[in-house]
Amino acid sequence: MALSLTVNGDHLASTADPTTPLVDILREELHLTGAKPVCREGFCGACMVLIDGTPRPSCLTPAALADGCEIRTVEGLATQGQLNRIQAALDTSDAVQCGMCFPGMVVSLTHLLATTPDAVREDIRAALTGNICRCTGYERIIDATLLALATK
Amino acid sequence: MIPGPQMRNAPVETRNATTSIHVAPSLASALDALAEYGAAGAAFAGGTWIMRSPVRHEPLRAHYVAIGRIPELGSIRIGPNAVEIGAAVTHAALAAALSDLPEFNVLVAAAARSANPAIREMATIGGNLATSDFAAADCVPALLCLDAEVEISSRDGCERMKLERFLEIRSTLAPGRLVTQIIVPRGEHKTAHARLPLRKAGDYPVAIVSLSISVDGTGRVRTARIAVGSVEPVARRWERLDAALIGRPLDPAHAARVAAELAGEFAGRDSVDAPAWYRVSVLPGLVRRAVAAALGA
Numbered sequence: 001m002a003l004s005l006t007v008n009g010d011h012l013a014s015t016a017d018p019t020t021p022l023v024d025i026l027r028e029e030l031h032l033t034g035a036k037p038v039c040r041e042g043f044c045g046a047c048m049v050l051i052d053g054t055p056r057p058s059c060l061t062p063a064a065l066a067d068g069c070e071i072r073t074v075e076g077l078a079t080q081g082q083l084n085r086i087q088a089a090l091d092t093s094d095a096v097q098c099g100m101c102f103p104g105m106v107v108s109l110t111h112l113l114a115t116t117p118d119a120v121r122e123d124i125r126a127a128l129t130g131n132i133c134r135c136t137g138y139e140r141i142i143d144a145t146l147l148a149l150a151t152k
Numbered sequence: 153m154i155p156g157p158q159m160r161n162a163p164v165e166t167r168n169a170t171t172s173i174h175v176a177p178s179l180a181s182a183l184d185a186l187a188e189y190g191a192a193g194a195a196f197a198g199g200t201w202i203m204r205s206p207v208r209h210e211p212l213r214a215h216y217v218a219i220g221r222i223p224e225l226g227s228i229r230i231g232p233n234a235v236e237i238g239a240a241v242t243h244a245a246l247a248a249a250l251s252d253l254p255e256f257n258v259l260v261a262a263a264a265r266s267a268n269p270a271i272r273e274m275a276t277i278g279g280n281l282a283t284s285d286f287a288a289a290d291c292v293p294a295l296l297c298l299d300a301e302v303e304i305s306s307r308d309g310c311e312r313m314k315l316e317r318f319l320e321i322r323s324t325l326a327p328g329r330l331v332t333q334i335i336v337p338r339g340e341h342k343t344a345h346a347r348l349p350l351r352k353a354g355d356y357p358v359a360i361v362s363l364s365i366s367v368d369g370t371g372r373v374r375t376a377r378i379a380v381g382s383v384e385p386v387a388r389r390w391e392r393l394d395a396a397l398i399g400r401p402l403d404p405a406h407a408a409r410v411a412a413e414l415a416g417e418f419a420g421r422d423s424v425d426a427p428a429w430y431r432v433s434v435l436p437g438l439v440r441r442a443v444a445a446a447l448g449a
Contacts, residue, residue, distance in 0.1 A: 112168070
């Protein structure tokens with residue numbers, strides 16, 4: 001039975017096995033390669049997407065439980081060609097890193113800005129607990145997030 | 153540079169092409185499906201353990217029954233004598249629901265500090281208890297020290313048992329049975345949860361000490377329930393330490409000294425992240441931290 005997915009506003013069908021990790025459908029079927037299957041264990045956060053508005057590692061989300069959900073990947077965060085606040089702040093602060101961990105960080109921080117508008121440095125660090133950067137580039141990302149929070 | 157996980161870009165190939173997931177709309181539907189699938193089926197709660205089966209080179213079951221959308225399994229009832237926690241309550245929801253009840257500090261800390269924020273939104277309390285091979289589960293020692301009971305349901309009815317008993321039999325539970333609720337008695341206790349991950353957050357704990365202690369009017373320990381997790385393959389109570397603390401003033405340094413004398417009863421488990429001896433050697437320090445936290449220090 002086909003699964004019904006809503007990805008970045010588009011209604012799509014998939015015939016993937018129900019236990020197929022969502023990240024594999026996003027990448028292999030829909031060619032949305034922003035989410036990266038790095039650890040496949042929920043540790044690294046490189047595959048993070050928003051499912052019904054909440055960050056979830058798409059490597060641990062089976063297709064069957066994404067059925068009917070609103071999924072937003074890093075490719076769908078900008079609206080009408082306009083970067084969202086965290087994307088713009090990361091760009092302005094020259095904090096953009098390689099594409100391995102970064103899409104997942106942008107997803108997690110997009111959620112933080114939406115849900116914790118008064119976040120402080122420690123809140124940002126806590127929100128990024130599940131996003132591992134192997135280049136240790138966290139501090140500039142945190143500074144950029146503080147800038148985004150200050151930009152109303 | 154932080155040691156990172158091994159890249160697993162390619163889909164892991166040990167998936168079973170015929171695996172099904174029944175998203176149960178009700179408890180009755182879930183129990184019916186589990187009974188019909190028998191040994192070929194299993195419950196699927198948060199999925200944070202099952203979805204990693206291929207990484208562990210373990211085959212998936214042929215059938216799963218997703219229980220996360222069953223209303224009664226996602227609820228928490230706070231009563232005057234006990235808290236009843238549905239098995240599909242997530243760590244994040246549990247921590248939020250009990251955050252204003254100091255007697256449950258141990259459980260809030262266990263639920264709020266495990267793994268990372270996204271995993272805490274998925275992983276469930278029932279899954280934490282039912283996953284026999286997960287030695288580092290935070291909520292297991294926390295619930296042991298709180299003297300929790302587990303409700304197990306099947307199409308034929310339900311039964312309750314102490315968590316300690318459940319941990320003994322969980323790997324041999326007959327097919328068709330499902331953990332549906334965790335019942336935690338309330339009381340005037342000081343509780344705390346001390347864990348040692350290799351990084352400050354986001355890692356499995358090397359060792360865990362959970363405790364629940366009541367003191368008399370002079371500050372001496374009246375009752376004590378201390379549990380240790382992640383050191384051995386299954387979390388368990390540290391009853392000799394309980395007994396050694398009762399009747400003595402509650403003091404972090406004293407508790408740590410006694411713990412050092414008694415820690416030899418733990419065998420420890422070797423794994424890639426920490427050797428057995430290290431897990432045992434950090435226990436006195438964790439006991440000291442837990443007692444200090446319970447005292448509010």
